[in-house]
Amino acid sequence: xxxxxxxxxxxxxxxxxxxxxxxxxxxxxxxxxxxxxxxxxxxxxxxxxxxxxxxxxxxxxxxxxxxxxxxxxxxxxxxxxxxxxxxxxxxxxxxxxxxxxxxxxxxxxxxxxxxxxxxxxxxxxxxxxxxxxxxxxxxxxxxxxxxxxxxxxxxxxxxxxxxxxxxxxxxxxxxxxxxxxxxxxxxxxxxxxxxxxxxxxxxxxxxxxxxxxxxxxxxxxxxxxxxxxxxxxxxxxxxxxxxxxxxxxxxxxxxxxxxxxxxxxxxxxxxxxxxxxxxxxxxxxxxxxxxxxxxxxxxxxxxxxxxxxxxxxxxxxxxxxxxxxxxxxxxxxxxxxxxxxxxxxxxxxxxxxxxxxxxxxxxxxxxxxxxxxxxxxxxxxxxxxxxxxxxxxxxxxxxxxxxxxxxxxxxxxxxxxxxxxxxxxxxxxxxxxxxxxxxxxxxxxxxxxxxxxxxxxxxxxxxxxxxxxxxxxxxxxxxxxxxxxxxxxxxxxxxxxxxxxxxxxxxxxxxxxxxxxxxxxxxxxxxxxxxxxxxxxxxxxxxxxxxxxxxxxxxxxxxxxxxxxxxxxxxxxxxxxxxxxxxxxxxxx
Ligand code: OTU
Numbered sequence: 254x255x256x257x258x259x260x261x262x263x264x265x266x267x268x269x270x271x272x273x274x275x276x277x278x279x280x281x282x283x284x285x286x287x288x289x290x291x292x293x294x295x296x297x298x299x300x301x302x303x304x305x306x307x308x309x310x311x312x313x314x315x316x317x318x319x320x321x322x323x324x325x326x327x328x329x330x331x332x333x334x335x336x337x338x339x340x341x342x343x344x345x346x347x348x349x350x351x352x353x354x355x356x357x358x359x360x361x362x363x364x365x366x367x368x369x370x371x372x373x374x375x376x377x378x379x380x381x382x383x384x385x386x387x388x389x390x391x392x393x394x395x396x397x398x399x400x401x402x403x404x405x406x407x408x409x410x411x412x413x414x415x416x417x418x419x420x421x422x423x424x425x426x427x428x429x430x431x432x433x434x435x436x437x438x439x440x441x442x443x444x445x446x447x448x449x450x451x452x453x454x455x456x457x458x459x460x461x462x463x464x465x466x467x468x469x470x471x472x473x474x475x476x477x478x479x480x481x482x483x484x485x486x487x488x489x490x491x492x493x494x495x496x497x498x499x500x501x502x503x504x505x506x507x508x509x510x511x512x513x514x515x516x517x518x519x520x521x522x523x524x525x526x527x528x529x530x531x532x533x534x535x536x537x538x539x540x541x542x543x544x545x546x547x548x549x550x551x552x553x554x555x556x557x558x559x560x561x562x563x564x565x566x567x568x569x570x571x572x573x574x575x576x577x578x579x580x581x582x583x584x585x586x587x588x589x590x591x592x593x594x595x596x597x598x599x600x601x602x603x604x605x606x607x608x609x610x611x612x613x614x615x616x617x618x619x620x621x622x623x624x625x626x627x628x629x630x631x632x633x634x635x636x637x638x639x640x641x642x643x644x645x646x647x648x649x650x651x652x653x654x655x656x657x658x659x660x661x662x663x664x665x666x667x668x669x670x671x672x673x674x675x676x677x678x679x680x681x682x683x684x685x686x687x688x689x690x691x692x693x694x695x696x697x698x699x700x701x702x703x704x705x706x707x708x709x710x711x712x713x714x715x716x717x718x719x720x721x722x723x724x725x726x727x728x729x730x731x732x733x734x735x736x737x738x739x740x741x742x743x744x745x746x747x748x749x750x751x752x753x754x755x756x757x758x759x760x761x762x763x764x765x766x767x768x769x770x771x772x773x774x775x776x777x778x779x780x781x782x783x784x785x786x787x788x789x790x791x792x793x794x795x796x797x798x799x800x801x802x803x804x805x806x807x808x809x810x811x812x813x814x815x816x817x818x819x820x821x822x823x824x825x826x827x828x829x830x831x832x833x834x835x836x837x838x839x840x841x842x
Pocket of ligand 1: 368369371372408451474510511512513552553554555623624625627675
C-alpha cells in the first residue's frame with residue numbers, strides 16, 4: 254500500500270478526530286489541508302530503510318505482541334555516559350534478549366532542573382552532553398540490526414519554559430502565546446479547586462504566575478513545565494510535525510508522557526477527557542498514514558478503569574485505535590501491594606481487569622520504572638476487596654518503606670503523613686536486598702525480585718526491565734547531597750549503572766532468574782492479554798501464559814498446587830510453590 258492509498262483509507266478516521274476537536278471553532282478545511290500537506294512532506298523525506306520497515310510492519314501488525322518481546326528502559330547518561338557510549342553497550346541488551354529500548358531524558362532539556370529530562374526545550378535535538386541527533390539516528394540503525402526498536406519520550410502535555418515556543422510567547426508573539434494557557438488570578442483560583450496535584454509537596458498548585466505572560470500559566474507539573482494548549486490546532490500540527498521528524502530519524506515508538514492531562518475543561522479534573530482520546534486517535538491515524546512502523550505507548554498513571562480506553566474504542570464509527578501499548582501501571586502497583594501483604598487478591602483483580610485487548614495491542618508490563626510507585630491508581634480495585642482500602646494501601650506502602658519490621662527500604666514520595674501518594678526505591682531495595690543481613694534474607698529478597706519479574710513476564714505484556722534492576726542495584730542516596738536533585742526523591746532509584754557489578758553474585762542470580770523466566774515465556778508461546786487462573790489459595794496467583802500455567806506465591810509459606818507438572822524453570826516435577834516462589838508448569842492448559 255502506498256502512502257496515498259493509506260491516506261485515502263485512513264482520512265475519514267483522522268478527519269473525524271479533527272472535527273471533534275476543532276469543529277466547534279469553525280470549519281476544519283484549512284486544518285485538514287495543512288495536515289495532509291504535513292503528512293505528504295514528512296513522508297517524502299522518510300528514508301528508504303524506514304519505508305521498508307513500514308512495509309514489513311504492515312504485513313505483520315502483531316509483531317510486538319510476541320513471547321520474545323521484552324523491553325529495557327534506561328537513562329542514557331546513567332547507563333553509558335553518551336549516545337555513542339550506549340551504542341557500545343548494546344551487547345548487554347542483546348544478552349538479556351531485549352527487543353525494545355526506551356531511552357529516558359534523551360531530548361534537549363531545559364538548563365538546570367528539568368524534571369529528569371521531562372522539561373524539553375527542543376524536541377528535535379538531543380541533550381548536548383549526550384551527543385547529537387545524527388548519533389541517535391546511527392544508533393537506531395545499529396539497534397535495528399539487533400532487532401531492537403527505539404522508544405523515546407514524547408512529552409506532549411508540556412514544554413520547558415525555555416522552549417523556543419515559550420520564549421516567543423514570553424516575548425509577546427501572539428501565535429506562540431496561544432500555545433500555552435494563561436489565566437487571570439481569579440480564573441486560576443477557580444480552576445485549581447477542581448484539579449488534583451501531581452507533585453503536592455515539591456510543586457503545589459497547577460498554575461504559575463509569569464509576569465511576561467501577564468498572568469498565571471497552566472503548569473500541572475513543575476512551574477517550569479508549561480502545559481500546551483491543545484485547544485489550539487497549531488499545537489496539534491506542531492507536535493505531529495515533531496513526531497514525524499523523529500520517526501524519520503529512526504525512532505520506532507513514542508512514549509506519550511502524561512497523556513491523561515492533555516485537554517482542559519472547566520469544572521472537570523482535566524484528566525482522561527474524551528478530547529484527550531481524540532488527540533491520541535488523531536496522532537495514531539496520522540502516523541498510520543505517514544510512518545506506519547511507529548508504535549504509540551500511553552503513559553496514563555490513572556485509576557485502573559480509565560486505562561483501557563487508551564487502546565482505542567468503537568464509538569459507533571468502527572474501532573478507532575489509540576495506542577499500541579499501554580503501561581499496566583495498576584498491575585505493577587498490585588504486585589508490590591501483594592508482596593507487602595502476602596496476598597494475591599489485588600493482582601488477581603487487576604489481571605482479571607486486564608483482558609480483552611483489541612488486536613494489535615498489548616500491555617507494557619513492568620515492576621519498576623524511573624518514577625515512584627503511585628499508590629492511588631488501585632484504590633478503586635481495592636475497595637471491591639476491602640471496605641477500608643485507604644488504610645490497607647497505606648499499610649502496604651509503609652511496610653515497603655520499612656515500617657512494622659518490613660524488609661523494604663523504600664522512601665515516601667510527595668506523601669505528607671495524612672496523604673498517601675507514592676513510594677520511591679529500586680526494585681532490589683524495595684524487595685529486601687538492601688536490608689538483608691544474611692544468606693537466608695538475601696535468598697528471600699532474590700525470590701521476591703524473581704516473583705515480581707515473573708508477574709510482568711507471565712502476564713503476557715511487553716515486559717520491560719528498568720535499568721540496573723537486572724543487577725540488583727540498591728538505592729542511590731547520593732542525590733540528597735546534590736543541591737540540584739535533593740528536592741526530588743525519585744533520584745533514589747536512578748542510580749548509575751554499575752558495570753563492575755555485572756559479574757557479582759546479585760547480578761548472576763537476579764539476571765539468571767530473569768533470563769530463565771524470559772526463556773520460559775518464549776517456550777510457552779504466551780503473549781498478549783493475561784488470563785487469570787483461580788487457585789483458591791489466598792497468597793497464590795495463577796496466570797495462564799501460552800500453553801502453560803504459572804503460579805506465583807506472594808506469601809512466605811509454601812502452598813500446595815492442585816496438580817503437579819513439569820516446572821520449566823527447574824526442569825523438575827513440582828507440586829508445591831515455595832514461599833515467594835514461582836512455578837511455571839509446562840503444557841498444563
Ligand atoms: C510522567 O509521570 C513522567 O514519567 C515523570 O517522570 C514526569 O515527572 C512527569 O510525567 C512530567 O513529565 O503524571 O500520568 O511520579 O507518575 O508525574 C503520568 C509521578 C504522570 C508520575 C507522574 C507521571
